[in-house]
Amino acid sequence: MKTEPIQPARIAYTAEAQPPSAPAFGDIYHPAAGALAQARHVFLGGNDLPRRWRRRDRYTVFETGFGLGNNFLATWQAWRDDAERPQRLCFVSLEKHPPRRDDLARLHHRHEVPHLAAQLVAAWPPLTPNLHTLSFEGGRVTLLVGFGDITRLLPELSAEVDAFFLDGFAPAKNPDIWDCRVLKGLGRLAAPGATAATWSVARPVRDGLVEAGFRVERAPGFGSKREMTVARFEPRFQPPRLGAWQPAAGLERSAVIVGGGLAGCAAAHALALQGWQCSVLETHAHPAQETSGNPGGLFHGVVNPQDGAHARFNRTAALHAARAYAALRAGHDIAGQWDGLLRLESAPDGADAALAAMQATLDAQALPPEYVQAIAAADASRRSGLSLRLPAWYYPGGGWLRPSDLAKALLASAPGVTWRGGQRVAGLRHDADGWELLDADQQVLARAAVVVLANAHDAARLLRPTHWPISRVRGQTTSLPDTTPGLPHARLPVAGSGYLLPPHGGQVLCGATTQPGDDDASLREADHRYNLDQLARLCGAAPQVPLASLAGRVGWRCVSDDRLPVIGPVVDESALGAPRQRLDHARYVPRLPGLYLYTGLASRGITWALLGAEVLAAWISGAPCPVESDLRDAVDAARFVSRAVRRAS
Incomplete structure (x- = not known):
């Protein structure tokens, strides 16, 4: 799938009692009668919730437009209030123009369910073009939110959906989200007996649902709308799922x-x-x-101009890891550092040219600074406390930990x-x-x-x-006492031709070799020398120490x-x-x-x-x-x- 840069929502703030609006669409985010009230009447009531989810192991909701998250918050609150709630609630939502975190915080600072809104704001991810898994209630409530055009993302979803919330700006002002191809695509995701609800009774919307295999009815609407649409999935033919x-x-x-x-x-x-x-x-x-017994290892994303599968999987994984590890650290003792990582970029045509190319990639992909930044060698040196000569990718959510x-x-x-x-x-x-x-x-x-x-x-x-x-690739790390003369001390982990971790427990870890087809489990002085040479290339300095005195560890990576x-x-x-x-x-x-x-x-x-x-x-x-x-x-x-x-x- 080709990704496209994310354009954050432009939100117009009005008087305190009036709903916010989107100037780009000439529409408001929710009726003046209330966002949660609409969610409860149209989307929960229209899908016969909470009755239909009771005593289920898992219940999955899909929403076509996340907006400001009010439908999710109403559903989450209903789940909390129901003694017969499903064991797990999965809420899947797509949004082409997601709000920035500061906008979300401003709009939800006096929310009807403030404790839930605050958790949503705290978990809100950087606006990158991928799916983001946000976990609440100890993993029992999951928000899987995707940023990007629904016409691109919907065919890429794999889910069995029990209830559809069809929301978004009015069909006349935002036709893409109500496109017949989008509505037809809902049938691919629908579980047997799935239902759908929307405040719209526009003929193209109703016809699109019928074409997708839904039986469509009218129901009393909310606020100023006399009617709304409810539907049940009753296809004439259900294609088999791929084995x-x-x-x-x-x-x-x-x-x-x-x-x-x-x-x-x-x-x-x-x-x-x-x-x-x-x-x-x-x-x-x-x-x-x-x-996995190595004393330390890195976690961070990847950026490349093509934004291919490797970069996209790494980006999704790195952002997910940063959120999950923050939650795990709250209850468990995990050695590591979590406040950023530097990865040096090669510069065959000079540092200035490399930095310009890095920034051009970020600009083309509109990757936000909360995920990654391209910084000059001087800035990288200041952040790391080292004397670095190359520009670097700075990952604010990266770091190192003990596996x-x-x-x-x-x-x-x-x-x-x-x-x-x-x-x-x-x-x-x-x-x-x-x-x-x-x-x-x-x-x-x-x-x-x-x-x-x-x-x-x-x-x-x-x-x-x-x-x-699959290849079995040997790797040897080198560990030195942090009092070793001439040993550079980094303030945060630095990677490039090798890597260097900040001092921890009286030791500094650097490495590592990459040796396919090598089954030697012994520590080798030649590999310690290689690691120290990498350290010198990385930050311009390495200690001169007797190689026989150095500690380290040998392991084998499993590489496809x-x-x-x-x-x-x-x-x-x-x-x-x-x-x-x-x-x-x-x-x-x-x-x-x-x-x-x-x-x-x-x-x-x-x-x-x-x-x-x-x-x-x-x-x-x-x-x-x-x-x-x-x-x-x-x-x-x-x-x-x-x-x-x-x-x-």
């Missing part, structure tokens, strides 16, 4: 996760938030003992997760009841209908042959050939090659029932872990997917099969 994107079959919501590193702990955490019971099987006694602390926090904060350390899975066996996980003596360690292999490159051992090219994670149902090798079989797109590739992958986090595990796990959990549970469908295709475990087929043809 690869169907949730796991069966009513028993339990899974076994193989691997207790960052990927496995994040997967267990994400599934637990969807109401699943999870057991985590790990060879080691404690979590995060392999590469093992994060893994433990994810397990501790996830209800219904059982840790089973000291259990090495040597094999898998499938039968009609699901999967058996076997030890080296072919004894059954666990049985489950759903199994997630989150054990890095070791997953290939359990799945041979595989169609996904396209440098993106590997997520989703495992390819059914035995079903490939059937006559007239379509394999040119990952979603058509046959899969093994109940067996999933989450691996290939490479050197970006801290950035990717939570978003990737939530993509996986959505795949398994049927919850709305937190990324656009083309991004899910980009990380799908079956993408390597479909790419090979396309190349061959």
Whole structure:
């Protein structure tokens, strides 16, 4: 999907008792009779809520125009007030011109539900062109808000929607949001028996709903509007959903996760938030003992001029990580630093030319400074306390943390997760009841209908042959006492040709080597020298110390050939090659029932872990997917099969 720059809402403020307006559309955001009153009458009442959501495990609402968030706030408040509310409320909304946070704060400072409005303002994300997952009520209420044109974003959504809130400026003033193609697209998302409601009774709106498969009726309107539209999804034909994107079959919501590193702990955490019971099987006694046991690692976004899948996935993941880690830190001890990160840019044509190109990219994509800034070497030096010679990307929400602390926090904060350390899975066996996980003596360690292999490159051992090219890349870090003469001390993490973390616990960490196909587990003096040379290139100085005295750690990154994670149902090798079989797109590739992958986090595990796990959990549970469908295709475990087929043809 090609992204477009986000243009924030231009909001005109009027008298205290009058609703705000949008000059670009010549319309007001809500009637003078009240935003929440309209939401309760038109959207909640028109969809027969809260009655229809009672005793449900999950209830999903989709809104065509987020506006100022009043429909979401009214729905959230109704959920809180209902003793028979669903276990989870998912509210999905799109907005082409989202408000800036300061506008949202100004408009909601005297809100009817001030405690909820304040939480929404605090969680409001930078205005970047992607989906943003905002979590409330301990993960039981989720707002998945997408910024961009609905005609582009709607086809990219993966969700099963129970109720549609059709809102936006009047059809005559904002025709795009009421376009017949948009309304027809609602049918693709509609769950059986889904309902819809809108204040509009315009003929094109009603006809569009009918064409989408809805039975349309009129109902008493709100305020000055005599009538409104309500509808129920009753299509003549319901097209089957694509097999690869169907949730796991069966009513028993339990899974076994193989691997207790960052990927496995994040997967267990994400599934637990969807109401699943999870057991985590790990060879080691404690979590995060392999590469996730490194003393520190970075998290931040990526910017490139093309804004392709890699940059978009990293952006969504980095923004999500910053929000989620802030919440985790409130209840758990996680070593790290959270107030920004610098990534130096190469400058083959000089620093000035590099900085100009960086700024041109930001201007073209309209990426907000809350997400990323292009800064000169002098500014980067001031922020870091180092003498830097290159311009840098500054990520205000980036930082570093200790992965093992994060893994433990994810397990501790996830209800219904059982840790089973000291259990090495040597094999898998499938039968009609699901999967058996076997030890080296072919004894059954666990049985489950759903199994997630989150054990890095070791997953290939359990799945041979595989169609996904994964490399095992050795990396060695170097740790020095912070009192080492000549050792630069950074105020915030700095990355480039290598990386340098600020002093912590009396140590300074730098690194790291990148050595594919190298299985040597020993610390090597030559690699310490390489890391110190990288440090000198990074910040112009490195200490002269005896290499034999240096500490460090060796680990292996699990890297896919396209440098993106590997997520989703495992390819059914035995079903490939059937006559007239379509394999040119990952979603058509046959899969093994109940067996999933989450691996290939490479050197970006801290950035990717939570978003990737939530993509996986959505795949398994049927919850709305937190990324656009083309991004899910980009990380799908079956993408390597479909790419090979396309190349061959």
